[in-house]
Amino acid sequence: MHKGYLCMVLHGHLPFVRHPEHEDFLEEDWLYEAITETYLPLIWVFEKLVEDKVDFRLTMTLSPTLISMLSDQLLEERYLKHINKLIELSHHEIERTTWQPQFQSLATMYLNQFCRARDTFEYYHRNLVMAFKKFQDLGKLEIITCAATHGYFPMMDVCKESVRAQVKVAVSHYESVFGRKPRGIWLPECGYVPGHDEILKEAGIKFFFTDSHGILHGTPRPKYGVFAPVYCKNTGVAAFGRDLESSKQVWSSIEGYPGDYNYREFYRDIGFDLEFDYIKPYIHPDGVRINTGIKYYRITGTGNNKEPYNPQWARERAADHAGNFLFNRQKQVEYLQGFMQKKPLIVSPYDAELYGHWWYEGPQWLDFLMRKASCDQDAIRMITPSEYLSENPRNQVITPSMSSWGWKGYSEMWLQGPNDWIYRHLHASSNRMTELVKKYPCAEGLQKRALNQALRELLLSQSSDWAFIMGTGTHTSYAVRRTKEHVLRFGRLYEDVQSNSIDEEWLADIEYKDNIFPNIDYRVHQ
């Protein structure tokens, strides 16, 4: 009989990056890399688990922007082109490394992985959302939603209409894709401010996640800490708090698993390592070196000397680490059970892109974990939030504390010198959008199109990713550009609608470029 629960959550998100106006656009690679290194490997893990009849449970966010990109025809075609290039490159690599068998076997590994990626991609008719949906329909995966464009809610608190629009657009988008409403939401960056649960409730959302201190610093005190969900006062929306101990083991590159010396080194990529003329066709057309995804070294140690990667050793470590993770959860649950009158729930959320992209062996680790949890023990039961709530409907009522899972636990990552300038523009645009909705409650035709596009532009400008990139202080020009672009497009639409001078050709052009959420209704922004 199990003594406690484990809820693994993967948050899958990328900002909307799609540039039909350019033939080749560097930042679109974020998506292609994540498809090859994270989303497909996860799908392979799920497929094999189902095939082997392993009863696993996983919760996963697919953010509306990610879903939109994964189902976009242009990006699908470009991904194929991208993966074909990688296949070509790995053929060259196999030849080039003829006298270096330790590298040649890795080049062959990459070739196989890329070919398999292409096959699976085609198998799901190039739309990976349908693959994830399949596992949701099988009851193994619970897919939750996220804010429409990953707006960071604590910075939008003065414009609740925008928070509402972010939530409502996400919910209806989810419904159109999965055929039912989402039960849960991942608040972008776990950014929670008391009261926002009211907006979640309006949208029919049953639960969300916070970082540990969101629950622990709630009022009144949470009786079971983060080891049981709570209901938000007045709304009854459930909040699940992150367990930091299990988090650290996976997140930390220093004390966590991904830092193991046998694992693949993320920062050594042939895009940077190989001779320029040779690699040129596979990096940016302007000759800027980029990651290709072909990496030959293991972490090795703290110094610069890196040894060749050995997949077998890495695989063994992944198995060990999965066993260690589970063992630690068992100990944790046993300890907690000593003074809890109910079975503790351990919530372990991670960025999905940590698995595979950042931590190459992450999907393998997850695979081992699911198998061990399902077959080798019964102290811990893996569970989704919905299952937990239906089995444990009685929970404490508190008001969680404002918090995020970002750097230092609050809002500083998104509010500091390099990015604080954006908020006067974002807030002004939000207020103007509210004004437009009031002024034109039943627009039709061209005016309606312009108003819908205005909301798209507003939402796109609110992506927390832009502020995040600016906050990291490196390579910020794209993030700055996107923020400005959307604010300016919104501003022009705002003027044009009111002066009744909408330029249809220009509108069609930005509808074509920023084509996210085709069924959006501007009136949700109120």
Added chain:
Amino acid sequence: MIRKIKDKIKKAASKKPNARKKIVKAGVRLESAQEARKEVHGFQEMVVEKAKFSHPEITRAHGRRSMPQELPGGYDQDKIVLMVRDPWWLHTYWEVCWATFERQKSELGDNFHKARRVLRVYDVSNIIFNGSNAHQHFDIHVNEYSSNWYIDAGGPGKSWCVDYGLLLPDGRFITIVRSNVVHTPIVGPSWITDEEWMIPEEMFARLYGMGFGLGQSSPVGKAWQERIKQALFSGAMASPGMASMASPVKKEVKQRKFWMWVDCELIVYGATEPDAKVTVQGRSINLRQDGTFTLRFALPDGKQTIPVKAVSADEIEERTVIPIVSRETKTSNLIKEVK
């Protein structure tokens, strides 16, 4: 108390975001700050999220990309917005129309020019603020070109409101714009425990500690609070906007970062009849349409014997060329003594 507030003001004044330039010069300082950051909550999450966007900058120099025009300088409104950065710090930005200042000017006459621009920060915890019932307030003097400010409110678990206005020489304060009210979160467990869900102090403490992954024996709660506080107030941990607070760098032996690496590749190329069959080291290769071929190999240390054999289409003629290549790598490193 007043001095304390003044100190705060001084600090706040030196924490303006435009201090960012300094950080570029103080490269060493930034590095140590980044080292220190690793200990802070959410740092790894940041590293991983950053890795999602792992790309070099494509600048205008690379052509094809242009920056959109600048955003408007203002929105022709009188407005001040207050936001919570963390339990201790607030951020505010404001905008006042030209016309509003003109009106003040004509009302106040000479006094307008003598007045100082001030942010008045009110503690409005648990009250409905009417402009005069705040528990306390403090002023921050800002110059007329400022339009945003980080405020060291220093009070978790409180409610705040801020006015932007004019402080006249006679001590009168004239509010130009008033902000929204915000609430800073508490930084420890709540003191409120409702009766139905009473929970023994010690048990909660253990849960609390485990929740933060601090283990069973750690000084629960306090450790966390101390850690965050230190992180926020020590210069080493400062965000770029707080660079000027950074503590002086200790003199340490500088870690040299000079480096070099060299590798060799070998290009084997040639030509034959386009319909010939060619093998290299026994492995058949494809010819280009004109019968030429190029192979490229990473060349490790040691001797490579590379037989290249071409067989004519009618299999009557055969030619073999065998380049033999050897590589030997020697290295030496020299670090000169620096006096």
